[in-house]
Structures are given as structure tokens and as C-alpha cells.
Amino acid sequence: MGDSLRAGVELKITVRYFAALRDQRGLSHEILETQSLDPEHIYAELGALHGFTLSASQVRFAVNGQYVEPGYALAEGNELVFIPPVAGG
Amino acid sequence: MFQITDQPIVPPTPNCPTAGGFVTFEGRVRAMNEGRPVQFLEYEAFDEMAMAEGTALVEGAKLRFGLEWAQAIHRVGKLEIGEIAVWIGCGAAHRKEAFLACEFLIDELKHRLPIWKKEHYADGPSEWVNLRRESTGGQLTRSDVFARQIVMPEIGPAGQIALQNARVLVVGAGGLACSALPYLAAAGVGTIGIVEPDLLEPSNLHRQALYGFEGIGRSKARLAAEAIRRLHPFIQIEVFEERLCPDNAERIIAPFDIVVDGTDRFDAKFLMNDACQKFGKPLVQASIYRMEGYIQTILPGGPCLRCQWPTEPVDGCVSTCEEAGVLGVVPGLLGVMQAAEVIKIRLGIQDISSHSQVLVDLRDFATQKIVRTKRADCPSCQVPLRKLEPMKLAWEVSTEEVKQWTEQFICVDLRGETRSDSKIALGQLESIAAPLNLIDDLLELQKTKRLLLVCAKGRRSGMVVYRLLEKSATNVYSLRGGLEYKER
Numbered sequence: 001m002g003d004s005l006r007a008g009v010e011l012k013i014t015v016r017y018f019a020a021l022r023d024q025r026g027l028s029h030e031i032l033e034t035q036s037l038d039p040e041h042i043y044a045e046l047g048a049l050h051g052f053t054l055s056a057s058q059v060r061f062a063v064n065g066q067y068v069e070p071g072y073a074l075a076e077g078n079e080l081v082f083i084p085p086v087a088g089g
Numbered sequence: 090m091f092q093i094t095d096q097p098i099v100p101p102t103p104n105c106p107t108a109g110g111f112v113t114f115e116g117r118v119r120a121m122n123e124g125r126p127v128q129f130l131e132y133e134a135f136d137e138m139a140m141a142e143g144t145a146l147v148e149g150a151k152l153r154f155g156l157e158w159a160q161a162i163h164r165v166g167k168l169e170i171g172e173i174a175v176w177i178g179c180g181a182a183h184r185k186e187a188f189l190a191c192e193f194l195i196d197e198l199k200h201r202l203p204i205w206k207k208e209h210y211a212d213g214p215s216e217w218v219n220l221r222r223e224s225t226g227g228q229l230t231r232s233d234v235f236a237r238q239i240v241m242p243e244i245g246p247a248g249q250i251a252l253q254n255a256r257v258l259v260v261g262a263g264g265l266a267c268s269a270l271p272y273l274a275a276a277g278v279g280t281i282g283i284v285e286p287d288l289l290e291p292s293n294l295h296r297q298a299l300y301g302f303e304g305i306g307r308s309k310a311r312l313a314a315e316a317i318r319r320l321h322p323f324i325q326i327e328v329f330e331e332r333l334c335p336d337n338a339e340r341i342i343a344p345f346d347i348v349v350d351g352t353d354r355f356d357a358k359f360l361m362n363d364a365c366q367k368f369g370k371p372l373v374q375a376s377i378y379r380m381e382g383y384i385q386t387i388l389p390g391g392p393c394l395r396c397q398w399p400t401e402p403v404d405g406c407v408s409t410c411e412e413a414g415v416l417g418v419v420p421g422l423l424g425v426m427q428a429a430e431v432i433k434i435r436l437g438i439q440d441i442s443s444h445s446q447v448l449v450d451l452r453d454f455a456t457q458k459i460v461r462t463k464r465a466d467c468p469s470c471q472v473p474l475r476k477l478e479p480m481k482l483a484w485e486v487s488t489e490e491v492k493q494w495t496e497q498f499i500c501v502d503l504r505g506e507t508r509s510d511s512k513i514a515l516g517q518l519e520s521i522a523a524p525l526n527l528i529d530d531l532l533e534l535q536k537t538k539r540l541l542l543v544c545a546k547g548r549r550s551g552m553v554v555y556r557l558l559e560k561s562a563t564n565v566y567s568l569r570g571g572l573e574y575k576e577r
Contacts, residue, residue, distance in 0.1 A: 016457075018448055019378035020407050028450075058406055060397060062459040067397065081459065083448075085402035086376040086383060088410040089265045089353035089420065 010035055011074055015042070016081040021059070025050050039063065039080055040070035059084050090159075091143035093134055095166040098173040103180050108157035110184030112191040116175040118168045122208055125561060131207040132165045132174065133325065135318060137311070138203045139163070146197050154190035156181050161194055163204060205322065212563070230559050232552075234321045235277050239555070245548055246555035247482050248436045249277060253323065255435045258282040258342060260333050260361060261351035262309040264410070264420025265375050265427060267299035269349055272428035274317035274324055278435075281317065282345055284329040285310040296410075296417030333357050338364045347434055349427050350374040353409055355402045362387060362394035366470045373430045375423040378407075380416050382423040385446040385461070386430050391470030392444055392463040399464065419451055484554055485569040491541060498539035501531065503549050504572075528556055535564045547571035 016029040025046070036042045039061035046052070061068055062081040074080065103111055118130050143161060151159045158180035168174055175198065179190040209215040231249065232239065239249050255278045259266045262285035273281060289297075289304045289312060297309075304312045314326045329341055333352070342348060342364045350361055350372060358374065365372040369389040376383060387393050395401075407413075426449075445458040463470065491498075500520040524530035531540060535557070542550035542565065550567040557565045568574075 018383075019381050020413070022381070023379070028452075054406065057400060058402060065458060066460040067462055081448075081457070083459070085355065085398065085407050086378045086381075087353050087355050087358065087402075087404065087407065088377040088382075088413070088415055089261055089263050089351050089375070 009037065011037065011076055011078075013042075013074060013077065014079045015046070016079065018081060018083045019086050020054070020084045021052065021082045024052050037074055038071050039068065039074065039082075042074075042080065043070075043082060054084055090161075091140065091147045092160075092162045093136060093139055093143070093165055094162060095164070098162050098164050098176045100173075100176055101160060101162075101178065103158050103160070103178055105158040105180050107182065108180030108187075109182055110187040111158075111178065111180045112184070112187040113179075114175075114177040114191050114195050115173050116195065118170050118172050118174055120170045122210075125208075125213075126211040127170065128209045128211050129170065130168045130174070130209065132163070132168065133205045133207070134163065134165045135203040135315060138315065142201050142203065143198065146194065146201065150179070150190050150194050150197075154179070154181060154186045154193070156186065156190055159190065159194070161198060163198070163202065165204070203318070205325070207325070229322065230556070231277065231323055232556050232559060234323065238276065239552060242548065243436060243438055246551045247485070249555070250482065251435050251437075252277045252432065253279040255347065255431075256280040256282070256345045257347050257349060257431055258284065258345035259349045259351055260284045260357065261353070262287075262297075262313045263293070263351055263353065264296040264377070264415070264417065265424040266313065266349070266351035267297040268421045268424030269351060269428040269431075270313055270317050270424075271299060271320065272425055273349075273431060274320050276428070276432055277321075277323060278431070279323065280325045280327065280345075282327040282329060282341070283310045283313050284331065284333055284341060285313070286330055286332040292411075296415060296420050298417070298421065333360060335360060339367070342370065343368055346370065347431050348372045349431060351424065351427075355404050359394060359401050363469050365389070366391070366393055371434050373427045373434075375420075375427050377410070377415055377419045377423055379413055380419060380451045381449065382419050383446055383448045384423055384426050384430065386434065388444070389470075391467060392461040393467060393470035395469040396464040396467045397446075397461055399467075416451065422451070423449065484558065484566050485547070485551065486541070486566050487569050488574075491566075491568070494539075496539050498541050498566075499534065501540055501542045503542060503544040503553065527553065528560065531557055531565070532560055532562055535562050539564045539566070541566050541568060543568040543572055545571045545573050547574065 010033055012033050014029060015032050017025045022028055034042055036045050040056045043056045043059060056070060060083045061070060063072055063078050120127055147159050147161050156179055160178045162176045164174050177191055177194045179187045181187040207215050235249050238244050239246060257273055257278050259270055262283055287309050288306055289300050289309050291305055299316045300312050308330055310328045310330050314328050318326060331337060338360050348361055348365055348370055350358055361372055372387040374385050444461050446461055448457045502520055503523045534540060542553055544550045547568055547570045554565050554567040
């Protein structure tokens with residue numbers, strides 16, 4: 001995971017799941033201690049663990065109520081939301 | 090037999106050897122209506138229902154009066170002065186039955202056909218008149234129907250007119266649209282377009298509560314139009330029984346002011362996004378998934394859907410309602426929120442700086458706002474942000490404008506008594522208190538002299554002027570902001 005990992009650095013963040021991702025995770029939110037430092041890598045980490053069907057490039061990320069880029073540098077205590085595409089009407 | 094046509098009516102020549110008396114009636118477009126010069130008329134029919142009603146009436150008249158021959162034709166579309174709007178012919182063995190039947194048919198057709206007439210006046214805005222209302226002598230006005238919202242400070246007469254002049258397109262007539270449409274119509278949105286190619290299926294009914302099981306197999310766009318037309322006569326509906334696609338998107342979207350996304354496909358959502366950016370229209374989007382959904386309004390200039398999703402999601406990458414399932418109240422709730430958003434945009438009470446997406450979860454009623462940001466390299470929304478201007482009305486005037494008036498006028502003080510401050514403020518000598526029969530007396534009075542209605546805040550005077558204009562007053566004004574208004 002290259003740059004997104006810094007040896008010895010661990011973040012505690014809240015992760016929220018929306019729509020299909022909530023179903024695949026089986027949770028609406030959880031508190032995570034992770035060495036991955038951006039949304040993209042945390043998503044990949046969790047995706048491998050829980051079998052998410054969407055790749056990181058198919059999902060959008062919001063931190064503390066604002067859309068951010070996949071490589072956004074997360075800070076301790078951030079709230080990260082995973083938002084999959086939703087089309088139902 | 091009964092016919093509806095958009096072509097000029099050519100009176101038929103009856104060929105019926107058993108009838109000795111023929112009576113025909115022609116209803117033509119006249120140049121004046123209630124003292125106002127008419128330029129032309131537009132008739133709009135709710136076709137299926139009008140055909141059924143019209144046919145039943147003609148057949149009923151034949152039986153009732155023992156006619157040998159009967160025919161009625163109603164014209165729709167744009168009609169010039171002098172053109173035939175309706176033609177009726179009755180043939181009976183003797184003249185008496187033919188006369189009676191002809192009169193009966195014109196009265197009943199006017200009374201019962203779901204046909205709307207729009208009068209375009211030479212001296213002001215056009216008006217839709219429901220023929221059924223008009224013929225029964227009913228005096229249903231917009232003020233009657235919308236009174237409870239006109240009274241709101243956020244709406245008032247100006248807001249109601251803004252809604253009346255709005256043209257809102259709803260794309261998709263599914264779960265979201267089924268709750269957005271009736272509230273848009275009920276609020277008085279003047280023109281509503283509905284785009285939907287599909288026919289009603291039994292599996293739609295649990296979430297598309299605008300429809301009934303008897304509509305299964307019928308066009309959803311038409312069923313939706315029929316349902317919202319029942320609400321009140323002040324509505325024009327345009328039905329597009331086609332799927333929004335790149336070939337028709339611009340043609341369909343361009344004539345509307347605001348677009349509501351009620352579709353369940355990514356390709357349609359991105360198509361609407363691009364067309365709305367191109368033509369500078371606000372787009373109110375929502376999508377749902379089982380017990381969750383989101384709503385967001387995309388304004389011209391972005392941030393737009395492509396800022397959010399630089400790579401367009403492909404249909405099929407996530408489950409649809411069909412695959413994932415959906416609780417009916419979820420689109421119901423989000424659709425009502427879309428209607429609210431449209432009304433706010435139109436009234437200028439939307440905070441256009443926020444640009445958020447609102448995630449809604451019906452499990453715990455939690456909502457979460459996520460701020461969207463504009464992408465510098467977005468291909469879709471690179472036009473400057475347009476600010477929505479609040480509506481200005483010709484009949485609302487400021488103190489400064491009043492002082493420029495050269496025409497003599499009477500100041501009507503609606504505060505309950507005539508106080509001297511209205512004279513001082515406006516430099517006006519002739520000032521009266523509100524007459525007893527407010528509307529009727531003022532209608533008479535404005536025929537002789539211009540009236541300026543004043544009150545404390547300009548709301549009551551605005552509403553009274555609005556009512557007067559509905560009753561064809563021409564020389565009435567309201568003091569904007571009222572007598573307590575201080576120029577800032």
C-alpha cells in the first residue's frame with residue numbers, strides 16, 4: 001500500500017456505510033483502527049475482508065460531511081462515509 | 090358519433106333520409122371575453138376521458154330524443170378568432186326534437202367534457218379556464234384553491250404567480266414521481282411535463298400510490314396526468330410517452346424551467362445532468378435503495394453529477410429496485426422532498442451556496458448532509474454560476490415609483506382606518522379606508538380611477554390586488570413592502 005502506510009502510525013476513525021455497502025458489510029457504521037491513511041486504501045482493506053462487490057474506483061468517499069478524493073489524507077477522529085452509486089427510483 | 094380533432098372543423102353534411110328536421114350548432118371563438126380582448130384560444134383535452142364522455146353523451150341524446158342522426162366534434166389546439174371550436178348536428182323526424190337535442194348536447198358537452206380552454210388576452214397574461222367549471226357557473230379561482238399557502242410570508246401572491254408560471258419536467262413516472270407529481274400539481278405549478286414510456290405493472294403498485302390496479306397495462310405517463318389533473322383546473326400537462334435518450338433529451342428538456350429526476354438508470358441521470366447544465370436548468374435528483382435514499386439539487390454551473398462521479402457508473406453495477414427490493418414509502422418520502430425542493434427553487438428560498446447531497450435512512454430517520462465540490466476539470470458544468478433572481482411583479486410599486494405617477498389615484502388603506510401617515514408618505518391627498526364589500530367595491534372603483542392599495546407590510550395589499558386582477562381588474566397596484574417599509 002506504499003505511501004498510504006506509515007510504519008507505526010495508526011488512526012482511529014469512524015466508517016459509515018450507505019446503501020448496498022451497508023448490506024454487504026452488515027453494519028451501518030463502525031470504529032476502525034487502521035494503518036491505511038486514505039479512504040481508497042481503507043476501502044480496499046475492508047473490501048478484501050468483507051467481500052465488497054464494487055471496486056474503490058466505483059465508490060465515492062466523504063470525510064466529515066464533505067466529498068473528498070480517494071487519496072485524501074485522513075486524520076485521527078475523522079468520519080469516513082462510503083457512498084456507492086444508487087440508481088433506484 | 091363524437092370526434093376530437095386538432096384540424097379546422099369542416100361541418101359534415103348529414104345523409105339521413107329518415108330525418109326531416111336538422112339543427113346544427115357552431116361554437117366559435119369570439120374576440121372579447123368578459124370585457125377583455127382575446128387574441129386566440131387554446132383547447133386541451135384529456136383525450137381518452139373526453140372521447141368516452143363525448144361518445145356516451147351523443148349516444149345518450151340519440152336515445153333520449155329519438156334522433157335519427159347525431160354528431161358532435163370538438164376542436165383542440167390553437168384556434169384563431171372566428172374559428173369553430175365545437176360543432177353539433179342533430180337530425181330527427183321532426184324539428185322540435187332536433188332543437189331540444191342540440192341545445193341539450195351543447196350544454197352537456199360544455200358541462201361534462203374534460204377539456205380546458207386557455208384564453209390569450211391582448212392586454213395581459215393568459216388564463217386556463219376549465220369548461221366544466223365555467224359552464225356550471227362556478228367561480229373557482231386560484232385564490233380559493235391556494236389560499237392556505239398564499240398566506241405564507243414565504244409565498245404570497247408573487248410566489249403563487251411564480252409557481253403558476255413554472256414549467257416543471259418530471260422524468261420517470263415511478264415511485265419518486267408518484268409522490269412528487271401530486272404535490273407539485275397541488276401547489277399550483279402551472280405546467281408539468283411527464284416523461285415515461287412504460288405501462289403500469291402490478292409490481293409497481295406497492296410504491297406508486299398514484300395509480301390503481303384498474304390501470305394495469307395502461308400508459309403510466311397518461312395515468313399520472315389523469316390523476317393530477319383531478320386536483321384543480323389551473324394546470325397544463327404535457328405527456329411524453331417515450332424514454333429519455335440522447336436523441337430526444339434536448340428537445341424534451343429545453344422548454345422546461347426545472348427538471349425532476351425520477352428515473353432509476355444511471356445513463357438517464359447523466360443525460361439529464363448534461364442537458365440541464367447545457368440549458369442552465371436546475372435538476373432535482375433522488376435515488377433510493379431498500380430503506381435508504383439520497384436527494385440533491387444540481388444547479389447550473391455545478392457542482393454537477395460529473396463532478397461527483399468523474400467515471401459514470403454503469404447500469405447494473407448496483408442492484409435496481411427490482412433486484413434489491415425497495416420499501417414503498419422510501420421513494421414516497423424522497424419524491425415529496427423533491428417537490429419541496431422544486432418549490433423552494435422557484436420561490437427563491439433555496440440556499441444555493443450549500444450544494445449538498447442529503448442521505449436519508451428510514452431505519453432511524455437519520456439524515457446526513459455531504460457537501461459536494463466542483464471539479465476544476467469537469468466537462469459538464471463549466472459555465473458561470475447563475476443566481477436565481479426573486480420575482481418582480483408589475484403591480485407592486487415602491488414609494489419612489491408612486492411619486493413618479495402622473496395619473497391621479499386613490500390610496501386605499503387596508504389597515505382598518507385612514508391614517509394621515511399614508512398621505513404624508515405618498516404625497517397623496519385622496520385616501521380612503523377599505524370599503525365594506527372589499528373586492529366588489531374596489532372592482533367598481535378602479536374603473537374610474539387608479540387604485541393604490543396599502544397596508545403595513547404590503548402582504549395584505551398584495552393579496553387583495555392579486556384577487557382583483559383575477560377578477561379582471563386592470564388599474565390596481567400594491568405598495569411593495571407596505572407603509573412600514575424602510576429603504577435599505
